[in-house]
Amino acid sequence: MTLPLLILRPLEGALQTERRAKGLGLQAVVDPLFIVEPIIWSGPAAGDFDALLLTSANAVTYGGDQLDVYKPLPVLTVGQATARVAENAGFHIAETGDSSGQQLLNQLETDRYRSILWLAGEQHSLLDPGERQLDIVPVYRSRAIALGQKTAACLEAETVILLHSARAAKHLVTELDRLHIMRGQHHVVAFSAKVAAAAGQGWKSIQVADHPDDESLLSLATRLCQSE
Template sequence: MTLPLLILRPLEGARQTERRAKDLGLRTVVDPLFNVEPIAWTAPLPENFDGLLLTSANAVAHAGARLKSFRTLPVLAVGQATARAAGDAGFHVVETGRSSGQQLLDDLQADCYRRILWLAGEQHSALNPGEREMTVVPIYRSRAIALGEQAVACLKQEAAVLLHSARAARHLVAELERLRITPDQHHLLAFSEKVADAAGRGWKSLQIADRPDDESLLSLATGLCQSR
């Protein structure tokens, strides 16, 4: 019998991961640790910028009608999922990152995109724009919630757990401690080294994706879950 694959990312992203996982024949349990919701924001003038940085598809999903005014700006997308969401919303994606927002900025040509608008989450890791000017406007928040009943039931047996962010890792560890669930019978599949560090030790096994994307993460899950 295959191990269940527990997907804890916010619902919109979780459903995308679930579809990919089911296409690979994996048995999934979706129970998000966060609810993503829009927050009030004031849109700056698009003409003050020459590039739009998007580090999550959530920015596209939760920006609201104001987002349309920025379609004239070329989009710098942190990864393939964000690029697809931006393209579907009518934006022209000119750069797609390979690993992180910082990598994306570091790889830009020095004379391109000197004034960047970053539509970000309320809680976000700082990025160093170097010699560029960057304005950060939070437009959504991810609100942490308690570990749900489906997740708790899943964690009563051996399971593989996908973690896409360091914040999710820290929140999961806190929830496991609150519920007195030990991680030592579960396998952690981490999006990056940063996520793995936040999750700590004590897991039955811990693997880190070669690249920070679902394809790499689910490749690990396929090898782990279907070998049981």
Template sequence: MTDGPPLIVTRPEPGNAATALRAGAMGFEVHAVPLFAARPLDWRAPAAEDFDALLLTSAFAARLGGPEITRLRGLPVHAVGEATARAAEAAGLTVARTGTADAQQLLDAMTSQNIQTILWLCGRDRSEFDARGAAITALPCYAVDPLPPPVEWAGLITAPAVLLAHSARAARRIADLVGAARAHLSIAAISPAVAAAAGEGWRDVAVAERPDDVAILAQARALWHKGAK
């Protein structure tokens, strides 16, 4: 896959390296360009018995939650995506449900089962969604801070390329950094909400069928084939 546009991976570490490695094995020309860095926040776990379930929308919550997360092991976890579910299990939590779409669809499934009191272990900056009448307590345990783009960024985005957007916040930042001159660039987004956050004017926008690396890279490969023509 050397005759088509390169792939630019923008997600924070450690996910960036994992995605870049998987993409390289698929034959992409890969550029690892993290535009954010994640770090833990100080937080205190509430009483687990006050909640019906624990909602995790990012693997960072489990990876960076620290020792306080052990106090929540009695709560069933509802996780968005396989990577988040695996991180939760690695932290000693019990995963009851793994969502295969976005946070809103997972929350809809939870409330349909009358799960009404939900602890959302989340990031400092987070997307909003419809609680569907449930009582959701958002508790930030990590932050994802923007990084300045590396010196090679300007050169990478002047030529055709496929950019991966793993979150709505990342999509918005990519759009801001690229600016209006984007008709030669394509976006592979991990969900419809992320695709919407990227805005208009791209050469192509493709949406992963599931919120995981395998699905987003499958869409990137489809975009690569279009760009190689």
């Protein structure tokens, strides 16, 4: 028996993960827990900064025409997917981190990029810029929604659940408790240790991907889905 794979991330990213999952022969179920949408924003002058930080492709997708004034700045991105989207939009990628915004800031040479503008989501983790100036401007939001019927139906039997963020993990747990859906027969595959911690206890199993990317996440999920 092959277990279904439940993908809960916002739709655009979920469809990318679904394509990869189906390429691995997995039975993927997409039912986002969040809707990503633009917000009204205004940013400081580009000339006040010597680099732009992008930790999600959503900033490019939903930032709007106001992004154009920042295209002369070198861009620091987290993840290859964000880098590709930014480059396709006309930004110049100077540095790409593998795991998180904090890891990317930590790996920068001390005397480079002293003043950085971060175009972020409304909900974002705090970063320690050290001696650098880091200004944060939210340009999009991820709005949490109720757990959908597809998810509820999927969770009637043993399922492998992909969790890409700590916020998604916490929201899923809240929704399961609200609907009195037990966790004990389901497996969680978490993007990082932070995400696994947010998912809490009580699952049949909870495992963390070797690296914070879809390739590692799906490699682990494939072993779980096809182990029965």
